[in-house]
Amino acid sequence: xxxxxxxxxxxxxxxxxxxxxxxxxxxxxxxxxxxxxxxxxxxxxxxxxxxxxxxxxxxxxxxxxxxxxxxxxxxxxxxxxxxxxxxxxxxxxxxxxxxxxxxxxxxxxxxxxxxxxxxxxxxxxxxxxxxxxxxxxxxxxxxxxxxxxxxxxxxxxxxxxxxxxxxxxxxxxxxxxxxxxxxxx
Amino acid sequence: xxxxxxxxxxxxxxxxxxxxxxxxxxxxxxxxxxxxxxxxxxxxxxxxxxxxxxxxxxxxxxxxxxxxxxxxxxxxxxxxxxxxxxxxxxxxxxxxxxxxxxxxxxxxxxxxxxxxxxxxxxxxxxx
Numbered sequence: 001x002x003x004x005x006x007x008x009x010x011x012x013x014x015x016x017x018x019x020x021x022x023x024x025x026x027x028x029x030x031x032x033x034x035x036x037x038x039x040x041x042x043x044x045x046x047x048x049x050x051x052x053x054x055x056x057x058x059x060x061x062x063x064x065x066x067x068x069x070x071x072x073x074x075x076x077x078x079x080x081x082x083x084x085x086x087x088x089x090x091x092x093x094x095x096x097x098x099x100x101x102x103x104x105x106x107x108x109x110x111x112x113x114x115x116x117x118x119x120x121x122x123x124x125x126x127x128x129x130x131x132x133x134x135x136x137x138x139x140x141x142x143x144x145x146x147x148x149x150x151x152x153x154x155x156x157x158x159x160x161x162x163x164x165x166x167x168x169x170x171x172x173x174x175x176x177x178x179x180x181x182x183x184x185x
Numbered sequence: 186x187x188x189x190x191x192x193x194x195x196x197x198x199x200x201x202x203x204x205x206x207x208x209x210x211x212x213x214x215x216x217x218x219x220x221x222x223x224x225x226x227x228x229x230x231x232x233x234x235x236x237x238x239x240x241x242x243x244x245x246x247x248x249x250x251x252x253x254x255x256x257x258x259x260x261x262x263x264x265x266x267x268x269x270x271x272x273x274x275x276x277x278x279x280x281x282x283x284x285x286x287x288x289x290x291x292x293x294x295x296x297x298x299x300x301x302x303x304x305x306x307x308x309x310x311x312x
Contacts, residue, residue: 061253
């Protein structure tokens with residue numbers, strides 16, 4: 001990487017209001033540290049407890065989604081790659097949490113369909129859907145059996161923005177952008 | 186079965202399970218990556234009481250600050266087992282404690298009651 005590129009990365013983050021960013025392996029210890037840092041950060045912003053809890057909650061689900069569900073991709077660094085990127089940004093309107101990770105192309109259409117379905121639901125419908133999946137959904141060893149993304153949508157209160165960038169014949173890069181408005185509703 | 190007492194960590198709540206008095210206390214945040222592993226001792230105790238067809242009084246107190254979706258599944262499984270104990274004739278007292286203004290946590294308690302069909306004592310506390 002050219003050294004002057006570091007500044008352009010810094011500058012573009014600065015302009016987007018990024019308060020924390022990470023690229024690398026997603027491990028359990030990493031999540032613990034990030035959550036602790038963000039908890040202190042949110043406290044220092046004197047944010048309403050409700051907003052603080054919302055942001056924290058979405059952060060937990062996003063990071064654990066990455067931790068549990070990210071596809072492993074062959075990598076030139078260590079054979080397989082469980083690395084992802086995430087960023088937390090703050091603006092006048094609220095917060096945004098962006099995650100990016102590789103996904104196998106065979107899993108793209110399923111995930112896309114799922115997010116579209118969730119985006120089509122109203123607040124009340126999301127609440128009912130959450131209860132329905134909680135009650136009837138299969139408990140997986142990994143997590144809540146698909147509850148995470150529903151919960152993220154509920155807490156966010158905004159439509160989930162996403163993008164799948166084709167990388168190779170087998171792999172795409174999945175970007176999820178979650179907004180959390182700081183107006184209490 | 187021995188008494189279990191686990192201190193809270195940044196990702197898991199304080200957990201106390203006393204088989205002698207049939208008391209379970211969960212207090213704190215519950216956001217572990219592997220929730221099933223954390224709650225397994227509780228599942229095992231409840232399964233044992235179900236197998237014994239206990240008619241004893243069971244006291245459960247749950248106060249959660251945050252919980253992730255995988256914990257929400259585990260908490261539901263605990264309440265489902267308690268509902269079964271209740272159906273078998275045990276007296277099950279569940280207290281759901283939430284912080285004032287934490288509507289989400291209050292709603293979660295109400296939802297659990299509706300889903301499993303046993304009444305909870307809802308207690309609002311100041312932060």
